[in-house]
Every structure is written in structure tokens, then in C-alpha cells.
Amino acid sequence: MKQVLVAGATGYLGRHVVAAFHDRGFTVRALARTPENLSAPGRFLAPAVNDLADEVFKGEITRPETLQGVCDGVDVVFSSIGITRQRDGLSFMEVDYQGNRHLLDRALAAGVTKFIFVSVFKADHLPHLAPARERFVAELKQTGLDYAILRPTSYFSDMTAYLEMARAGRVFLLGDGQHRINPIHGADLAQRCVDAVHEDSREIAVGGPASYCHADIARLAFAVWRRPVKMTKLPVGTIRLLVRLMRPFSPQCHAMANFFATVLQQDFVAPPCGSKMLGPYFAAMAAALTPATPVAGEGNRSAARSIT
Ligand SMILES: NC(=O)c1ccc[n+]([C@@H]2O[C@H](COP(=O)([O-])OP(=O)(O)OC[C@H]3O[C@@H](n4cnc5c(N)ncnc54)[C@H](OP(=O)(O)O)[C@@H]3O)[C@@H](O)[C@H]2O)c1
Structure with a gap:
């Protein structure tokens, strides 16, 4: 049985990923800076995952001294850690790049066999889209470690912005609103993340079933x-x-x-x-x-x- 570390386990995608790895028989270690948050359901209908994780590791990705031993015994590291709605006064470079880099250093030192990372669709071609995540991706590729980069379009959680505007009575569109997108549910994307463990593909662009x-x-x-x-x-x-x-x-x-x-x-x-x-x-x-x-x-x- 493989052991996986899920970093970002308190987030929208990370919660679904903990559940998906658990369902597929992996031993799951969840990394969280506030472990208590794992016990309650997350925002956007994401599940509570405390009971689905075999172990919880309390650590703060931006403080490497708190990550001692986080990857010990781990085969696969998954990370969706990054700033979305957090207001911690930290920058994307500090969290999305440097924080994940601290985790990667631990993974390399512990002899992890694969690192699965979530970036953004098209961010490899549009440098201004997610520069901090892509800087991390570039360094991950240099390490020689096996890896997979998931590139989702957008999550259902983000589409709730439309739900909120509609509830308030008016939706504001950028331009004529005719551009197309295929957002994906966290549970569907999580399955794709778990599939990536055994796949050879290293760049995985992915969206939901309908555009x-x-x-x-x-x-x-x-x-x-x-x-x-x-x-x-x-x-x-x-x-x-x-x-x-x-x-x-x-x-x-x-x-x-x-x-x-x-x-x-x-x-x-x-x-x-x-x-x-x-x-x-x-x-x-x-x-x-x-x-x-x-x-x-x-x-x-x-x-x-x-x-x-
Ligand atoms: N949302 C989208 O539509 C979309 C589309 C494509 C790609 N992505 C990528 O997917 C990633 C995950 O998205 P998501 O919706 O699951 O995000 P989320 O719900 O905000 O989860 C982010 C995770 O990162 C952790 N985190 C954030 N800042 C941190 C910090 N300073 N120190 C330690 N941990 C920190 C959060 O921990 P806490 O719970 O403790 O804050 C949480 O576990 C994003 O970073 C984004 O780059 C998102």
C-alpha cells in the first residue's frame, strides 16, 4: 500500500484529494497548518476529511523548520497549496513558490518517488497567469524526480461567484460573456490527481465534462x-x-x-x-x-x- 502526503488538505481541492486517495486504498498523511479545520466540512461543499486521513501532520509550509519529517515514509507527495482567498499578508512567491519549494526539498531528502502538483491551465504558455506556481514547476522539473503537473481550467468553487452575483440580482460579465470554459468539480479533479500516480503523462490539462x-x-x-x-x-x-x-x-x-x-x-x-x-x-x-x-x-x- 502506498503512502501519500496531501498538502493543501484543508482546501477545496485538497479535501477531495484526501477522500479520493483514501477511497483508492492509499495511506494518507494530511499536512495542515490548522488541523482542527479538517474535522469540519470545507467551503463550497468540500467534505470534512479528518476521519479519512490516517495521519495528520501539523506544519506551516512557509516555515521549513515545521516540516521536519513531513515526508518520512512517504511515496508520493501531492500539493495544491497556494493562495486563493487567504489574507495572511503573504505573497504568491512566498506561498505558491517558496512554500512548495520547502516541501519539495523535504520530498527530495526523504526519497519520495513522485511529486504531483496542481498549477493552472495554459499557465505554461501565459507567463503572467501564475508566475509563482510556474517558477515552482520549472524547478520541480530540474530535480530529476518523477512528477505530474495537473493543469485544471477552473473549479466549480470559483463558479459560485456567478451564483452570488445572481442571488444579489445582477451578474457582471467581462465583455460579451461568450468565451467558453469547462470548470471541474473538486471530486472529479481529485480522481484525475490520483490517476496521475500511475500515469506516465507529466503535463495533464484537464477540465470538466461540459463547457x-x-x-x-x-x-x-x-x-x-x-x-x-x-x-x-x-x-x-x-x-x-x-x-x-x-x-x-x-x-x-x-x-x-x-x-x-x-x-x-x-x-x-x-x-x-x-x-x-x-x-x-x-x-x-x-x-x-x-x-x-x-x-x-x-x-x-x-x-x-x-x-x-
Ligand atoms: N480555484 C480554481 O479555479 C483553480 C483553477 C486552476 C488551478 N488552481 C490552483 O489550485 C490550487 C488549489 O485551489 P483550491 O481552490 O483548493 O484552494 P484553497 O481552497 O484556497 O486551498 C488552498 C490550500 O493552501 C493552503 N494555504 C494557503 N495559503 C497558505 C499559507 N500561507 N500557508 C500554508 N498553507 C496555505 C490552504 O490552507 P488553509 O486552509 O490553512 O488556508 C489550503 O489548504 C490553487 O492554489 C490554484 O493555484 C485553482
């Missing part, structure tokens, strides 16, 4: 809330300018805004994987947010449309 244009995702969100469709198209040029102006004031916010602006301004469709659809996920999220509210599933197009 949607952003305006359709917005319509799906309005349908779930049974609200009239109201969308505002934001001019691409203005948004680009605002993103650029943000840079001197907050490099971190600029990087985040630049990421989303880039993703929304082009088709982001990767080879499809998994079976979970966005409509039922939106319905489940809406039910979790307001248990008393009746919800409709994917395909409900009855709401009136008003696109401005």
Missing part, C-alpha cells in the same frame, strides 16, 4: 435562484486599464485581477474529465446557503432575460 460560455453560467445561476436574468457587460478595455492601475497599489490584488481578466478573455477549455455537472452543483450550493429556498436544476431556462 459553457460565461453568459450561460450566469443564466444557470439565475435559474437556480428563480430570478430574472439581469446581466451587465463590462467593457474589456476599461477592465484592462483598471487592472493595470491596481498594480502599484496592491501587487497581490493586481495579480489576482489579472488572473481572472486573462481567464475570462479567452476560451479556457481543456480535455474533459469526470461526470459532475455545474447545474446540480449550483442547486446544492444554493440549498446549502438557504435551506428553505426551493431550487431548480440545470436546464431551467424559464427566467425572463434582460441583458444590458
